[in-house]
Amino acid sequence: MLLEKYRKVHFPETLFPEFVVNREKCTQCGRCVEACPTMGLEMGTDGFPYLRGFKGIERACLACRNCEVVCPSGAARLDGVYRVKEGRYKTILRGKNSPPNPFNDPEPPSFESVTKKLTSVERVILKRRSIRLYKDKPVPREMIHRILEAGRFAPSAGNCTPWKFTVVTNRETIQELERDSMKVLRRMRDVYLGAKGWNKTAATLLSYMSVNKGDQRPMTAIEKADHCQDVIYWNAPVVIFLMMDTRGISNPDLDSGMCGQNMVLAAHAMGLGTCYIGLTIAALDYLPAWNKRLGIEPPWKAVTSLCVGYPKGKIDKPVARETLEVNWIE
Numbered sequence: 001m002l003l004e005k006y007r008k009v010h011f012p013e014t015l016f017p018e019f020v021v022n023r024e025k026c027t028q029c030g031r032c033v034e035a036c037p038t039m040g041l042e043m044g045t046d047g048f049p050y051l052r053g054f055k056g057i058e059r060a061c062l063a064c065r066n067c068e069v070v071c072p073s074g075a076a077r078l079d080g081v082y083r084v085k086e087g088r089y090k091t092i093l094r095g096k097n098s099p100p101n102p103f104n105d106p107e108p109p110s111f112e113s114v115t116k117k118l119t120s121v122e123r124v125i126l127k128r129r130s131i132r133l134y135k136d137k138p139v140p141r142e143m144i145h146r147i148l149e150a151g152r153f154a155p156s157a158g159n160c161t162p163w164k165f166t167v168v169t170n171r172e173t174i175q176e177l178e179r180d181s182m183k184v185l186r187r188m189r190d191v192y193l194g195a196k197g198w199n200k201t202a203a204t205l206l207s208y209m210s211v212n213k214g215d216q217r218p219m220t221a222i223e224k225a226d227h228c229q230d231v232i233y234w235n236a237p238v239v240i241f242l243m244m245d246t247r248g249i250s251n252p253d254l255d256s257g258m259c260g261q262n263m264v265l266a267a268h269a270m271g272l273g274t275c276y277i278g279l280t281i282a283a284l285d286y287l288p289a290w291n292k293r294l295g296i297e298p299p300w301k302a303v304t305s306l307c308v309g310y311p312k313g314k315i316d317k318p319v320a321r322e323t324l325e326v327n328w329i330e
């Protein structure tokens with residue numbers, strides 16, 4: 001019984017979405033493949049993108065729908081959801097996605113038909129997508145400052161404001177961090193994907209001890225980062241590291257998360273794009289010299305990093321997401 005449970009830690013039976021391409025509309029531009037956060041999409045020999053897997057992972061897809069939103073011709077569509085059916089990472093199989101439905105209409109309306117009734121804040125929230133295609137254009141310092149100010153005014157328990165930032169705009173530094181992080185991430189991926197013999201025991205332990213790192217989804221992102229250049233930070237011109245003071249009252253992780261999202265929403269409202277990047281943060285635990293360089297010394301802890309830049313093309317758009325579970329107590 002226990003062995004059976006362990007066996008299913010790896011590549012658990014998962015429901016993946018289907019990727020559908022309208023071949024008449026598809027211009028074979030490859031933006032969907034480029035923007036996919038994982039090793040999920042590839043151009044086939046026929047020149048059209050298709051959903052792939054690798055090394056035991058059936059399909060490397062998170063169902064984030066970035067492929068849909070970056071497609072300039074509306075040819076790409078993702079049908080279905082990502083749901084783990086068994087084992088350690090089992091998720092609830094509601095299996096129903098729906099586009100934004102802010103007014104709780106019986107059927108979700110088109111976004112255009114409700115957009116005028118929404119506040120500008122709601123519009124930014126519902127349309128924001130993680131941006132992984134950036135223009136090679138610097139972000140003016142005043143805009144970075146405005147983003148940091150949005151973070152500074154986030155709520156925090158006891159008004160502790162338990163955060164600080166390191167802003168990196170030097171491309172070579174970003175690339176150096178990517179290379180050093182890759183050395184650590186590659187090892188994590190190899191243990192997880194190559195899980196045989198002792199490796200399998202190590203991988204099982206890893207996934208139990210650090211459940212949020214040893215999952216197949218980050219592994220698919222590491223695989224992409226290992227195969228393509230500069231895709232940890234997606235060639236973005238700015239990277240902001242968000243650090244948390246562990247002495248913050250109550251739950252400084254939560255405070256810092258809100259601070260990060262304030263910055264993200266402010267950036268998108270200004271026409272910039274952002275993407276949270278957790279891959280390097282996982283690696284930083286094993287890179288003491290980088291912690292020093294980035295100012296992450298006790299009592300400070302890295303929470304996340306954000307890449308920021310001008311999006312290449314129009315990307316912010318609403319997508320379908322898992323429907324909400326809400327319990328009303330009236």
Ligand SMILES: Cc1cc2nc3c(=O)[nH]c(=O)nc-3n(C[C@H](O)[C@H](O)[C@H](O)COP(=O)(O)O)c2cc1C
Binds near residue numbers: 131275279280
């Ligand atoms: C804490 C955190 C860490 C993330 N790390 C990464 C990352 O390392 N690389 C990446 O491409 N996307 C990363 N993402 C972005 C998620 O993949 C993305 O938010 C999710 O798929 C939903 O898509 P959306 O942001 O476009 O709505 C991260 C998001 C969060 C909140």
